Amino acid sequence: MLARRLPGLLPPLDQDAALVATRVFSAAGVPVPGGGLVTRPPFRAPHHSSTMVALIGGGTAALRPGELSLASGGCLFLDELGEFPPSVIDSLRQPLEEGMVRVARARASVTLPARFLLVAATNPCPCGEATEPGACRCSDAARARYRRRLSGPVLDRFDLRVEVHRPDAGALLECAPGEPSAVVAERVQRARALAQARGVATNADIPAERLDEVTPLDGGARRMLETALRQGRLTARGLARVRRVARTIADLDGFDPEGALGAEPVAVAMALRSDASSYLESAA
Amino acid sequence: MSGETTFGADTGSVDPAALPFGTPAGPAPAAGGLPAAAWWVALAGLPGMGPTRLRSLWETAWGPEMWDTVCAGRAHHLPGVAATLGKQPAEVAAQWARAAAKIDVDERWHAHAAYDVTVLGEARHPSRLAVDVEPPVVLFAAGDIEATEGPTVAIVGTRRCSPTGREFARELGFACAQAGARVVSGLAVGIDAAAHEGALAAGPRAAPPVAVVGSGLDVIYPARSRRLWERVAEAGVVMSEYPLGAEPARWHFPARNRLVAALATVVVVVESPRRGGSMYTVDEALRRDRHVLAVPGSVRSAASAGSNWLLSQGAHPACNVDEVLTAVGVAPAREDTGSVLDPRPKPNGDGRRVLRALGWEPTGLDTLARRTGLGLGALAVALDQLETDGWITRDGGRAERRANP
Numbered sequence: 001m002l003a004r005r006l007p008g009l010l011p012p013l014d015q016d017a018a019l020v021a022t023r024v025f026s027a028a029g030v031p032v033p034g035g036g037l038v039t040r041p042p043f044r045a046p047h048h049s050s051t052m053v054a055l056i057g058g059g060t061a062a063l064r065p066g067e068l069s070l071a072s073g074g075c076l077f078l079d080e081l082g083e084f085p086p087s088v089i090d091s092l093r094q095p096l097e098e099g100m101v102r103v104a105r106a107r108a109s110v111t112l113p114a115r116f117l118l119v120a121a122t123n124p125c126p127c128g129e130a131t132e133p134g135a136c137r138c139s140d141a142a143r144a145r146y147r148r149r150l151s152g153p154v155l156d157r158f159d160l161r162v163e164v165h166r167p168d169a170g171a172l173l174e175c176a177p178g179e180p181s182a183v184v185a186e187r188v189q190r191a192r193a194l195a196q197a198r199g200v201a202t203n204a205d206i207p208a209e210r211l212d213e214v215t216p217l218d219g220g221a222r223r224m225l226e227t228a229l230r231q232g233r234l235t236a237r238g239l240a241r242v243r244r245v246a247r248t249i250a251d252l253d254g255f256d257p258e259g260a261l262g263a264e265p266v267a268v269a270m271a272l273r274s275d276a277s278s279y280l281e282s283a284a
Numbered sequence: 285m286s287g288e289t290t291f292g293a294d295t296g297s298v299d300p301a302a303l304p305f306g307t308p309a310g311p312a313p314a315a316g317g318l319p320a321a322a323w324w325v326a327l328a329g330l331p332g333m334g335p336t337r338l339r340s341l342w343e344t345a346w347g348p349e350m351w352d353t354v355c356a357g358r359a360h361h362l363p364g365v366a367a368t369l370g371k372q373p374a375e376v377a378a379q380w381a382r383a384a385a386k387i388d389v390d391e392r393w394h395a396h397a398a399y400d401v402t403v404l405g406e407a408r409h410p411s412r413l414a415v416d417v418e419p420p421v422v423l424f425a426a427g428d429i430e431a432t433e434g435p436t437v438a439i440v441g442t443r444r445c446s447p448t449g450r451e452f453a454r455e456l457g458f459a460c461a462q463a464g465a466r467v468v469s470g471l472a473v474g475i476d477a478a479a480h481e482g483a484l485a486a487g488p489r490a491a492p493p494v495a496v497v498g499s500g501l502d503v504i505y506p507a508r509s510r511r512l513w514e515r516v517a518e519a520g521v522v523m524s525e526y527p528l529g530a531e532p533a534r535w536h537f538p539a540r541n542r543l544v545a546a547l548a549t550v551v552v553v554v555e556s557p558r559r560g561g562s563m564y565t566v567d568e569a570l571r572r573d574r575h576v577l578a579v580p581g582s583v584r585s586a587a588s589a590g591s592n593w594l595l596s597q598g599a600h601p602a603c604n605v606d607e608v609l610t611a612v613g614v615a616p617a618r619e620d621t622g623s624v625l626d627p628r629p630k631p632n633g634d635g636r637r638v639l640r641a642l643g644w645e646p647t648g649l650d651t652l653a654r655r656t657g658l659g660l661g662a663l664a665v666a667l668d669q670l671e672t673d674g675w676i677t678r679d680g681g682r683a684e685r686r687a688n689p
Contacts (some may be wrong), residue, residue: 045548124680131680133446133646134557139508163681165648224665227672253661263668264661271649271664275679 003077003119008181010041010074010117011189017073020113024072028065041074044116048083057103057112067109068095080091085242089154092118092134096157119159122150131163159204159271186228191251194210203248208240215247220263228270238273245269321403322393323347324422329353329392329527330380335539338421339370342404351389357381362487395528399501400425410523414548417509417572420525426501427521431466431492436610438468438569440562441475441555442542446587447648447677447684449555450478452579455551457482458477459605462617468547470540470561471495471522475554477512484515493519496543498536500524505532539562545569550611552602553578556590563590566599575611577602582645628673631689634658634666639675639685646682 021038025031032038046055046067053059057066068076078084095101099115113157124130125138125146136143155161168279195203206214217225225242228234234242246261246269255265324347328338341350346363346636353359359380360366360373369376385576388510395416406423410432413419423429437460439453450496457467457479467483469476485494499505501524504513516522525543526536541561545551545568553576554563571575578599581588589628595601608615634656641647641655652662676683 100294132586133449134442134444134555134585134589136444152411163648164683224668224672228668231672233671262663267664267668268661270668271678271681274678 003075003121004043005043005118006075006119007043009185009188011185011192012039013041013073016022021073022278024065026108030070038073041069043075043077044071045079046082048078050084050088052088053087055088056091056095056101057110058105059225063103063105063108063110066101067207068092068101068114068116069112071160074116076116076118077100078120081120082126082149083122084149086149093153095261111236117160118158122146124163136207138189149175156235156237159245161274162272163274177220187252190191191248194251194257195248198256200273203244203251206244206247211240211243215243216260217243217266218260221246221261221266224270225265234270238239242266242269245272288303290556296307297682309370318360318390318393321401321406321422322389323351324403325401325527326351326384326387326389326392326634328388328422328525329530330354330383332376332379334535335418335420335525335542337365337368339419340365341405342421344406344431347403351384354380355375355384357668381490392527396424399428399528400429402429410547412547413543418542418546420543422527423523424501424521424527426494426517426522427519429521429523431520432468432494432523432547433493434466435464435612436466436468436494436548436550437605437608438565439475439479439543440469440544440551440553440565440588441591442557442562443472443474443476444557444587445474445478445555446585446626447686448644449579449581449587450473453478453554454482454485456554456602456605456608457493458486459609459616460614461486461493461613462611463612463614464490464491464617465614466520467610468494468496468544470537470544471497471509471513471516472561473509475507475562477509479554480516482511484512488519494520494547495522496540496547497522497524497532498526498540499532500512500526500528501532502528503531537561541565542568545572548574549613550575550577552576552608553591553594553599555579555581555587557586558589559565560590560595566594574654575600579603584645628675628687628689631670631673631675634662635670635673635675636689638663638666638670638683639689642676642683642685643687646679646684649661652683671680 014034018037018039021042022032025038044067050067053066055066056068056100057064059074059189081089095114096118099113101112101114103110125143127136127138129135129137130143165188192202195201198206206265223241225234243261246265248264250261251257253265255262287528324342327333327341327350344350344362345353353362353516357377360369360377366373369647402423402425404414404419408429409423410429414430415421439456439460441449441453453475460467461483467479469479470482471477480493483490487674495516497505501522504510513522525539545565548569551569551574553562553566566576576594576599578594579602580592581591582596583592600611606616637656637658638652641652649660649663653660656663658666667676667678671678675687675689676685
């Protein structure tokens with residue numbers, strides 16, 4: 001439900017992105033909305049039984065773009081990530097890095113666009129109780145299977161990792177109504193404009209070597225990151241990602257887009273990267 | 285404290301010196317130049333061989349003779365043995381005969397040369413196990429088997445523990461080892477591992493750790509505990525009833541837990557769900573009249589449901605380390621600085637507020653924001669500082685308090 005709201009928050013596709021999306025839709029034989037141009041960011045949610053070909057593209061008669069390409073410019077949502085076959089999850093890595101899929105078949109080799117926002121949801125283990133100490137009744141083998149699928153390189157590519165707990169009664173009763181999507185969408189649009197002013201489509205595209213120049217850290221933020229690195233709470237690869245996310249948080253919250261990043265957005269960015277070590281890794 | 289009580293009618297009378305084999309000096313040479321233990325090692329490796337069956341063999345005849353009987357497929361003709369073989373004793377005996385035909389006793393014995401092997405009746409067999417109601421016939425040990433002699437405390441609990449439980453188990457293991465009580469546990473992940481890590485952290489002059497495992501000593505389970513396993517064997521002892529190569533079968537673990545209970549003078553359950561291995565250890569401990577303590581936990585924590593239930597059934601609460609040490613009968617080593625000289629800097633304004641809102645249960649960001657009224661940014665900064673200073677741990681988006689400022 002949460003993921004389906006996401007395309008509504010994204011700004012409409014610009015001319016280039018709309019053309020890319022429309023071309024992919026046409027090539028895949030997916031109906032294009034009225035007007036003949038895909039202008040809203042697409043939302044694709046393939047089921048976890050989908051094959052690798054359905055996801056990355058291919059086929060025998062004619063090469064069809066897969067779900068990754070169909071989500072170009074929009075959002076690819078993988079529900080129950082832990083249930084996807086490991087080979088399918090692994091096949092996501094290259095497109096995520098490069099923004100395109102290369103499909104080579106006997107007759108032809110094609111490059112398809114695949115620049116999308118990846119959102120995934122999963123239970124921590126087959127029974128879904130592993131986040132509560134002592135509550136999980138899954139076998140060790142089943143937990144190990146989930147752990148293998150959800151740990152390491154794949155999980156590392158997600159910039160935001162949020163553990164969703166069962167809400168307690170107090171929160172359900174007291175919580176104030178959230179902001180309407182339109183207000184949030186406006187904020188997103190503003191943040192996107194700031195990113196474009198930096199010469200990238202989104203802050204996620206800021207190259208690591210330009211981070212210091214584009215978005216320097218202030219003293220407090222630097223100390224915080226140094227401590228986290230020293231204590232092993234943050235990896236070197238995670239560092240650049242945290243800085244990009246922190247920039248976006250600062251942009252969304254209306255901090256000075258030219259100024260140094262403060263401790264607050266950095267702390268929030270780290271908090272949104274929760275590593276659930278206790279049940280994903282081992283307790284030992 | 286009744287921990288040292290020796291009882292058990294059927295085996296209480298075993299006097300090592302009075303037995304026909306095994307001498308206090310170690311395994312005596314027997315037929316073919318092999319010690320009697322060699323045949324028990326071979327017999328222990330037969331399919332479907334568990335502690336009860338092995339004991340029935342041991343009570344019936346001595347090693348070489350029993351081996352011949354098994355090889356001939358006649359084990360089910362022995363009345364004491366047949367009773368343990370289930371519904372189809374003849375089939376089990378035939379299966380044993382087939383397996384025994386493929387076993388070279390001599391080779392098997394020499395494969396265990398790197399380990400200490402003791403047989404029930406030998407003087408080196410750990411004394412608490414020798415007089416147990418269900419004594420193990422063979423014990424394989426990596427490390428010093430004498431490490432089991434002296435005051436012991438079993439620290440047990442769930443593999444899927446909370447961070448608080450893990451920390452307390454560690455603290456308990458540290459304090460017990462430092463005070464001279466040997467920490468006995470099963471080397472599982474979670475509470476078991478934390479207790480032994482604590483015991484090892486107490487240094488080489490502290491009491492040696494004792495581990496009982498449910499697989500062969502060369503089958504490290506779980507594999508990720510290899511380092512801990514090796515360190516325990518180095519500083520103390522890792523013991524098993526199963527010969528090399530034995531897989532950690534499900535039914536090995538209750539038997540392993542009985543040995544943990546038998547070795548302990550006091551059993552402390554740090555965290556356990558209502559059902560599970562730790563509750564089995566408690567049953568075995570009560571059967572042996574051992575003192576059982578349970579660490580109280582949050583009523584909302586499934587990991588503490590069993591330990592809290594034990595308290596409601598009359599188990600003594602272990603609210604702090606000293607209560608456990610008193611139960612074991614050792615004096616706390618007064619070297620530790622503990623909370624008196626906590627090196628952690630006192631939390632500041634926001635940090636204090638967050639810590640107060642945190643209580644003693646893992647709490648999510650949204651709940652903390654609601655309870656403290658802080659904005660997400662300020663809350664995240666405060667949590668980061670608390671984590672840096674070691675007041676809280678964070679796991680999967682939830683924060684949990686580690687100590688009281």
